[in-house]
Amino acid sequence: MRFGVLGGLSVEDGDGCHLPTAPKQRQLLGLLLLHAGEVIPVRTCVAEIWGGQPPPSAATTLQTYVMHLRRLLARMPSVGSREAAHALLTRTGQGYRIVVRPEELDLLRFGQLVEQADRASGEDATVARLLFDALALWERPVLADVRTGPVLQSAVTHWERHRLEVHETYLDARLRLGRYRDTLAELAVLTRRHPTHEALHVRYMTALYRTGRAADALRVAARLTGRLTHDLGVAPGPAIGRLQSAIRRGDDVGVAPPPALPSLPGPRRA
Structure with a gap:
């Protein structure tokens, strides 16, 4: 199983590509993968998908999007079951989290x-x-x-x-x-x-x-x-x-000694 965000969004395993086609589901999956391992609050998901004026049904619709993503994951041979898909894309407290290993993303x-x-x-x-x-x-x-x-x-x-x-x-x-x-x-x-x-x-x-x-x-x-x-x-x-x-x-010109690499950023969320 392989997920990708560095370029186009991708979800692949041995039998091919398993990307959602609906734009908002792709948006939600991209958000979760970009913060893999972190709990993304429902309010953050809603802010991403609908901006500052979400519909009254936003939280319920978000649950529907999560359900569709789990169904897609469950159809992947490397996931294989609804239970495994729930373990991969979990509801934790007031948010959602996708759990992947480093070699998978x-x-x-x-x-x-x-x-x-x-x-x-x-x-x-x-x-x-x-x-x-x-x-x-x-x-x-x-x-x-x-x-x-x-x-x-x-x-x-x-x-x-x-x-x-x-x-x-x-x-x-x-x-x-x-x-x-x-x-x-x-x-x-x-x-x-x-x-x-x-x-x-x-x-x-x-x-x-x-x-x-x-x-x-x-x-x-x-x-x-x-x-x-x-x-x-x-x-x-x-x-x-x-x-x-x-x-x-005409002086000799060198290159600066190596500084510490910049630490991995923690992208900001609403």
Whole structure:
């Protein structure tokens, strides 16, 4: 049995896909999986599905959605019974919880790999390998094919920010290993995607400079300065200025030592 939220929502086992087709049931399943192992209060589920103006029947309708999800799970050969489906998707106190093992949910596997990389801090080859495997699980934005309400949207934004932080740590490990040329394409894409993200531009400038492209590195700095000035009305921070000066002088430019990896976020709920 496999569940996925890092990209499209997925529910699979040996005989294929078992996704609900109704949008609100998909929304509820996505919310539960994104908080696997946690009790999600009924009020949070209602806020996600119906927003600030739920119908009077919202709690009853929510129970119906849960019933349909349990039926879907019970039909999976790896679950096999109504009792097992109830144990998988439980009612606990004033909320619902889905219980899955780390190997069954891509988000939990991602978290395990990030934690292993954190324990390997200082061993850049190991960190790069573990974070490559973690990022490979993440094909598209979280729950890319699920309609998101206010609770899920906040959580999705939270996890996408964490994904970028992990990607930065992965790139730093590769840069410290001297793989400057290998990172150029990734950094070009990331700086286009995040045109005012100064730390990404520092990495890109460093990789360009260390591969003999000092003029291109300075053009990246000029482009960033223009975007910051035009979009935000601010000047770049001192790191960009120091790096520009070092490049113009022809100084050696290194990569910062590894910080602790960002802790796994706990997405906010209503």
